Amino acid sequence: MLSLLVLAVAANGAAATLVHSNVTISGPNTDASQVTPFVYGFPDCVNGPLKDNAVCDPTKDPITRAKAVVSLFTTAELIANSVHQSDGVARLGLPPYNWWSEASHGVAWTGPGVIFADSGPFSYATSFPQPIVLGAAFDDTLTKSVATVISTEARAFNNAQRAGLDYFTPNINPWRDPRWGRGQETPGEDAFHTATYVYHLVDGFQGGIDPEPYVKVIADCKHFAAYDLDDWGGVIQRQFNAIVSTQEMSEYFLKPFQSCVRDAKVMSVMCSYNSVNGVPACADKYLLQTVLRDYWKFGDDRWVVSDCDAVQSIFDEHNYTTSYQAAAAVAIKAGTDINCGSIYYNYLQTALNESLVVRADIEKTLVRQYASLVRLGYFDSPDKQPYRQLSWDDVSTPASEKLAYTVAAEGFVLLKNDGTLPLKKNLKKMALIGPWANATEDMQGNYYGTAPFLISPLMGATAAGYSVQYVPGVSSVLDTSNEGFAAAVEAAKAADVVVFAGGIDESVEAEGLDRTTIVWPGAQLDLIKALADIGKPFIVLQFGAGQVDNSWLLSSKAVNGIVWTGYPGQAGGTAIFDILTGKVAPAGRLPLMQYPANYVSQIGMLDMQLRPNKATGNPGRTYQWYTGKPVVEYGFGLHYTTFALSWHTQPAVLYDIGKLVANARSAPHLDLGTFDTFGVTVRNTGHTTSDFVALLFVKTTAGPPPFPNKALIGYTRVHSVGAGSAATARISVALNQIARTDKGGNAWIYPGAYTLSLDVPEQITHRFVLIGAPAQLTHFPAPGHSS
């Protein structure tokens, strides 16, 4: 969604004067906001033309209400409201509406639907760390809190007519390959973790699970499905045909979407640019109807939006149709309700003329759109709607700013420490070196808005009381010159402690930019080695989401500590130095594996397969399937203290599959039935109060081979366990987590031996056996049979 089509709305708002043009959103003052600021309005159900229409009757259900208003639309009016920038219908008192707002980690101006003020109220919004940092916190309560703040701020912007109520957020494609440029927008590589994360995120965004009477704001789970390649090997996302087996589609690529749609009841889904097994996702009736609506029961009060220009790509990149009108027809008939882009707007009339679609095809999508607006309270009196009362006072509150800080502090991962961290108080003079040392906007990653403030590492170090000498050493993460080394070395020699802040940024990993290497780019590693040679206490801060091979840093005795800091957001500098000085103890866990550098020469990104494959050299993907030795394991993270783990009560050693399934029949879905809840006593045996993330894995050889190395089945974060104290971590495990997926994509519970393990590296284990006949938990619809 980087290059986008924007409808430049003329002052009189008449459809005939609309001009479609390609623009790129590059900052808060883009063409989109300069032309004529878009103003959001609400229909007037008291005195407006629709006051007697059923859409204005709050006693009726949303779909009935939507049908009543959409039935009044002329064909031209249907078409004028089929795209992200909808015209509305002036004669009916329906204002224009922009469905495309963004809020990946805070209300953002990177979607054209949000208009920040140049100064004063609504000129900024809380800017949280990137989702990958939130993922590293492994804290579901925190995730929901973040989403709640964002949705509150979004409602406040909407009430000020500066943003829509629909957000193309979150990105929940599991991070299959370390090279992906957009992995930063996700919580990591594990599909169960992402599924759990998105449940809590949607809960916070939408104001509850399918809340009544009103949805707070609409979240949009994207990109459906199997999207995680941007531009690699000459292939861009709009051309890519992802070949995915039904087994891996169900168990991995769709798992977060099932959680988002079926369980968290998200109100919208975005179909992706890529093709899946030969069919462009936005033209795929199997995905959009069979899986999404029939299998997961995505209702007609919610909608599917195309990724921006993805309908266009059905023809001009995928060549799946031979014209734009045919692309529009195949998309709308497959179930793409809103065209982010302009193809529906420009070609649906031609498609109607050529009998490729009928009026009912378009009307159905409009009903879905307006039903969702009904659920947002769009047609109802604002008086009784608390969300409509939110204002600038509710944006960037002290509590929200504290939360942005907390996400960073909770998410940072201590990758190495020889005791140098936390820094001793006698270290006063700090040499702060590296391309990230004075980073500001870079700390936000992509899809961001204007933050209230941006605390750079340099500001954080200064505020922490250090006498700081800042020398970048290199001009950017990609700079290959060693011209700046001498000054950096000189500063380091004069200091008591040396901190290097580097890694990767948007120049290396971004939308439209996958990585080709996973080493420290530019001359950074040479600079790190030069600094290491000096022999001062030496800490490396590793920024960016995608991991870089830290083998040398981990093996070098001269590198005393490494902290992964991701994209830490507006309070990054403060959080970093609170960790380095010990004001806060680190407890984040790496939500992705750190692969060795040679991984990229073993398997290309076009090959989607997770399981290792000897024929292609694929060494396997993610910690579940990778057959090599990772540089840093998935879930790794050190502390400033030590923890001893033990089972709170000894878990069962035998489970009867029949009884488990019988008990599960009361759950909304069989796979959500409880397997067991495991209590773990987490005893802080060191001297520092600290959070602890309990990660529970299972390993088995039950079910179809091959078998994953292990699989995450539960996690929880306990907070502030005092030195010498203990807390109990309770990890509830659903049947789905101990299930395995067959080649048809169905989840089964198989009899056999299972081993639980806690922590990375594992501290305690428990072996149990499942007896009885295999039990099928889900019936995944077979591809090729759209209903």
Add this chain to the structure above:
Amino acid sequence: MLSLLVLAVAANGAAATLVHSNVTISGPNTDASQVTPFVYGFPDCVNGPLKDNAVCDPTKDPITRAKAVVSLFTTAELIANSVHQSDGVARLGLPPYNWWSEASHGVAWTGPGVIFADSGPFSYATSFPQPIVLGAAFDDTLTKSVATVISTEARAFNNAQRAGLDYFTPNINPWRDPRWGRGQETPGEDAFHTATYVYHLVDGFQGGIDPEPYVKVIADCKHFAAYDLDDWGGVIQRQFNAIVSTQEMSEYFLKPFQSCVRDAKVMSVMCSYNSVNGVPACADKYLLQTVLRDYWKFGDDRWVVSDCDAVQSIFDEHNYTTSYQAAAAVAIKAGTDINCGSIYYNYLQTALNESLVVRADIEKTLVRQYASLVRLGYFDSPDKQPYRQLSWDDVSTPASEKLAYTVAAEGFVLLKNDGTLPLKKNLKKMALIGPWANATEDMQGNYYGTAPFLISPLMGATAAGYSVQYVPGVSSVLDTSNEGFAAAVEAAKAADVVVFAGGIDESVEAEGLDRTTIVWPGAQLDLIKALADIGKPFIVLQFGAGQVDNSWLLSSKAVNGIVWTGYPGQAGGTAIFDILTGKVAPAGRLPLMQYPANYVSQIGMLDMQLRPNKATGNPGRTYQWYTGKPVVEYGFGLHYTTFALSWHTQPAVLYDIGKLVANARSAPHLDLGTFDTFGVTVRNTGHTTSDFVALLFVKTTAGPPPFPNKALIGYTRVHSVGAGSAATARISVALNQIARTDKGGNAWIYPGAYTLSLDVPEQITHRFVLIGAPAQLTHFPAPGHSS
């Protein structure tokens, strides 16, 4: 071999003054030739220090002679002669020697061992079209003739002390993937075709098959093995680990090497940059000893050279060892006899000190080198050696220049013609447009020397009598601007006939540069469409080796003809217009398939597999395995006349495997035994004298599944078949061609039904049956068991 290490030899030639430095050969006047021109000498066996050594005794065998001289070397002297730029041994009268000369399609200054004069004698050499054009001619006699001219010119350069006797030529890696930047150096994608081609090439290069008494010049079959990735997806050849199954290794990747080594008795082989199944090729005892020396009987009078700096890469790119000395040791012990590069020179002493190698390891490689020099007549009196009499008079002779022209004329492939070609004589005014229209050096492709002349398309058109208006239209093949379109269109409107000369060149496909797309690059296709709109007779010349998707050009009625012209060499312009005007009739065949553009988004280059693979989306590679619809089929090529084919005598319908194998026992190897010879009557039923390439394919479902679409099993080119006349094409087929390869890499004859087909698209077919038990023809050594 682009970036290379050169030993800058001081005037006194003393080893102590040698300096190793990295330089890049970029033109005839490089650092390498400027420092102090290297002068080749010969040892003096009459009066020199070795006159009484057995090496000077021509009655003894080469290995005995080599051992006699190498036994005199000190350890330092052994080491000083272990690299491509050997010091020689001054005290023994052994001059320095550079093993690295190049002559891919003519004696070339792109290897440091060849020194062209600035002017006058030896300032140029015949520059043939790139091997891909020679491959397209499908003319084994022509191939041998070309190699004979090159070896003659190489000897003349050597006699003038301007070149060595060893040429890092030919490149015979079968062209697995259309994106490969070096496919231009090969005859194409079919392994049998390449195997046949290299047999005749080595025959011409070396002056016969294992000739006595003297080898003419030494050819070097490269790159051993499974090398066909240069820089793709962020992976360079020196890092790449090619995962190849034993089955496909034997039947495809090694097939040309077996022909080169076992059958054509090549004197040297180059191990490649890449790893194969985890082992760097130059460290792979399985490849270099088990397969090469034990299985194919590559004798101790011949040597293996590393690709340049490939020994270095064993450590610093592949990380297969932990030091350079260990890399040197593992390479030399695996069987890498000469280090193109400097690692042996700089680290073998350390390896000796650390007991990683012993003297005998180094001595063995020197024996192989000197034995090969003995076979070249290096130690023998020049008087009785005809090759030693060759001189400047033998370089660039009229016959050689004619041959360079003939290769181009025979190799061009007519891809489309609606009758516009040959051009009518009334078309006088020609608009010549496109980035290749005035190409000169570009016509040589890579690895070239100075040609005696370079006839551009523009010169060719002018010489053909056209009134030519030349307008490039775009500034390069990659130019995306349409600024030059108007002038091109204007010229086209004023012309009687429009010729567009474009395609790809070294800016798109090159050593170190694989392609990411296979479409017409830059704005060329837009320019072609603009020219097509004019409606004048319109011909497109498609240059470059890698194919571009011609779907639009083939379907457009306004494009009247397409000729693929590759890299046509020094006489390219003349040959092109002789074809266009009908002076010569085209008969070349495309030696590679033209894939549709979307192929590149289906499978990455890192995946080596040929057979289609549903799990990875691999649609299959080469015409044998590709499951999609090619844009242009392998072996396609039109004529100016029509040909009717019939079997000269009806072939047999039944063969007994037992008898076939029994008859084959008289062949040097069972798989070389004759299966049958097929006679085809080629009748020219049109009005134009023309060559015809008879391509014979077989299709079967005998043997292990899956089954290839079809496989080339024989070809021959008949020349100048007159209108109304007929010629007989005789195609001899060895057992190996109807054999199939099992998972262990063994060739078998399987009973079952087979269908022969002739021509593309097929004109006549013949069905036969093999009866009897399966018979194993070869016993391919299993990987992992080095002797």
